[in-house]
Amino acid sequence: MARDSLNSQNDNIYDPDQDPEEKRNLRRQYRSLYKSTTEDLQDHAKDLTAEQLVEKVKQSDSLFDRVKGTAEATLDSNFLLAATQMGAAKARAMKAGAGAFDVDDFVSRLVTFMSRNQGVAVPEDLDSDNEQDYSGEPLDYARIGRRTLAKSRRIPVMDFMLGPLSIEQKKRAVAKRATLQKDEREKKKPQEITESDITRSENETTKNVATLERILQQQVGKTNLFRLIINPNDFGQSVENLFYLSFLIRDGKCALEFEHGQPVIYVSEQPSEEDYAAGLRKQQMVMEFDMATWRRAIEVFDIQEAMVPQRPKSIMRIGGKWYG
Template sequence: MLSSKSNRLTEALEEANKLFEKVCRAREAALDAQFLVLASNLGKEKANELHSEMTSFDAATFAEDLLTLMGINRIEVEENDSEPGGFLPRDAWQKVGEEALKYFRRAPTFHYMLGSFKSDPPVAKQRIERQKKASKGEAKQMMPAQLNQMEESHDETTEKEVERILGILNTLFENDPETPISFFDFVIDPNSFARTVENMFHVSFLIRDGLAEIRLDDDKLPIIESTKFRRVGEENRGPGARKQVVMSLTQEEWKEIIEVFEIREAMISPPFQSTEEEMETE
């Protein structure tokens, strides 16, 4: 394989390239990497055995020829070894560059032969501690109060909305106590799915507190009625007799209910509309 006339190394590399396309595991990739390391070592040994014009490469001979190209006479150099400043002429590397330029189509990049210039280590910057401990303490003290205010405000808003919906339900029963109110007609807002979910949420508090109840009519459809207008002789359901269930409603079901029940207007008006009507009445 190390012989210059043998192509076994090239054939092995080509076969490895074909097998690499089928690699799908980490272990197989590791074996491929080990093979590349081995192949590169064999290629290095094979390159060292190459001969140029039946003459092996000799680093010492090459160095002698390079110095001769630079214009250095080895005999004179040996006699003047004691002189300071080295033995290379000032234009020695310039001659090498001009000769090398003949064999390169682009200018070589500039770099330092002995590394970059020596620089001093960077000066460490002093850290300046910012005085924010007091402000953080004040923020931590204020956060619980703010959260409490937000919770209280949310509870008050929910309570007011439940009372408002109860007032709407009682008003509908006062106007027409004989006509049952469909649960879907009451809570569905055809213009807003979010408002529909909020209405169902607030109505659940009325059912929980016994201020309203839901039952099925003759067609097995849910109807809602206020317990304030319960007829005399009807069953009085106490807190223990009430049952609560979890009801889900998707946006597709919401659209289907609107089409089936032909709901065109919401019975429960949005809160901001009610506020505007009260202001106009005042």
């Protein structure tokens, strides 16, 4: 089909800056094609000819020539799925002679053909009134393969067929579950925790963000990101420092830039509503910071002391009692 030739071209590459009007027009045409196809599948599946179905696929091919985004590619795959369902419906509606095509009869004849002894000649029409039991013999797939190769130029592969022809249906064993009777005397009412039992603590995140902001304001000029956040003695607090720094960047109180391949942080003036109205946009990024990066940064930048003071380990306190 035409899709095979498109794969060898470099025109269908991802382009996030594709003209929005062109993308809207492309989506509109795809939805119209998909709607007409699904309506034909529901209402006129028997009246639709194979030529009309091929014509719809060709229209999809011409639209796919202009696809450069994932949303349009999804619409294309939805249409191909609908066209495949329509093709399957047409195949089921095919007539062979006076009756419909019987899949079970075809499989039965196929098993019979592959179960014949090699020395017995098999008639071309495979019509025989002699019923034999070949269930104990292995199926000779090579025999049907030689017949198929005479009609096809495709290279045979291991997974060409969709599984074995004879499948034993597994019966699910129903296990009887015994009802567990609990002794009412063993039940214990949980202890109630009152508000006085819970020791309230201040918001640690807000406090640590303010501490990091104060340290940044004391610095002159730009500061290396890793020198600021890394605690050479505690990897966990280094990750926490990066977390707290993200709040300052989000609020525009400091800025992140790259100079000579190194990330630097400096204090900036917080943008106002007028700045956002003038076109200023927030940008987000995801930074990976694992223990290997932490150790490498300590070695490269020779970090001996932490700029952010070591924080004591936080302890969760609930009144000093044990509840169980």
